[in-house]
Amino acid sequence: LNKASTLRKINRKYPYIHPGVNRSHSSTVGVFVDMSGSVGDDDLERIYGVLGSLAKQVTFKFYPFDYTVDEDNAFEWRRRQTKPPIRFRSGGTSFKAVNDFVKKNLLGTIDGVLVLTDGEAEDPGPSPIKRCWVLVPGTKLLFNPHPGDIVITLDKTKES
Numbered sequence: 001l002n003k004a005s006t007l008r009k010i011n012r013k014y015p016y017i018h019p020g021v022n023r024s025h026s027s028t029v030g031v032f033v034d035m036s037g038s039v040g041d042d043d044l045e046r047i048y049g050v051l052g053s054l055a056k057q058v059t060f061k062f063y064p065f066d067y068t069v070d071e072d073n074a075f076e077w078r079r080r081q082t083k084p085p086i087r088f089r090s091g092g093t094s095f096k097a098v099n100d101f102v103k104k105n106l107l108g109t110i111d112g113v114l115v116l117t118d119g120e121a122e123d124p125g126p127s128p129i130k131r132c133w134v135l136v137p138g139t140k141l142l143f144n145p146h147p148g149d150i151v152i153t154l155d156k157t158k159e160s
Contacts, residue, residue, distance in 0.1 A: 002026065027111040029060045030102065031077070034117035036066040036093040041085075043136040046154060047116045048085040050134065055081055061110070066091035069101040093117070095124035103128055 002024045009020030031054075033047055054060065059079045064070045066089040073088040095115065102113055112130035119135050123143035132150040133141060145151050 026058065028109065029058070029112050029114055030063060030106055030110045031060050031114045031116065032063045032065050032069070032098045034066070034093055034115070035064045035070075035087055035089040036118075036120075037090045038093060038120050039118050039136065041087070043118065044087060045085045046136060047134075048083065050116070050154065051077065052082055055079060055083075060114075063098075063101070064088040065094075065098055065101075067094040068097050093121035095121045099124040099127060 004022045005019040006022045007019050009022060010016065011018045011020045031051065033044075033051075035044070039047075051062070055077050057079070060077055061074065062077045063074045070088050077083060095117075098113070098115060102110075107128055110129065112132065113127065114132050114134060116134045117136070118139040119133065119141040120139070121142065126146045127149070130148065130150075131146075132152065133145065135141070135151065135153045137154050137156040140153070141151060
């Protein structure tokens, strides 16, 4: 919740004596990027391109993962920042690690989770908060998404 005083909005309690308040709401999102060996370098570049487009609008927390979440290389991707595509890990894939990490460390601090992946891993179970799966082109989830999950598949064309 962001608040700012303004003279254009009238204060309800003290009209024309004190300024009013503009309020804006924004979500806090945790972005988990699959860095397993099954995600190719070109797919990773595409994922970083999508995140670069997202960073034009919002600030988010970036977490690389494979079979565990890499807390050492996690960082806040600030609005209007660009990052080069860097691979931090290259093991197997576990979505349960992401789900457990969210339940243990992030519950109450973020409003949703974006998981950018090729979808090649086991079912993590239901998420305690909103979850969106973003899949690289030519892939699909190996399980049925849970109610409330959103599944998006990227196009093969260049993102802008």
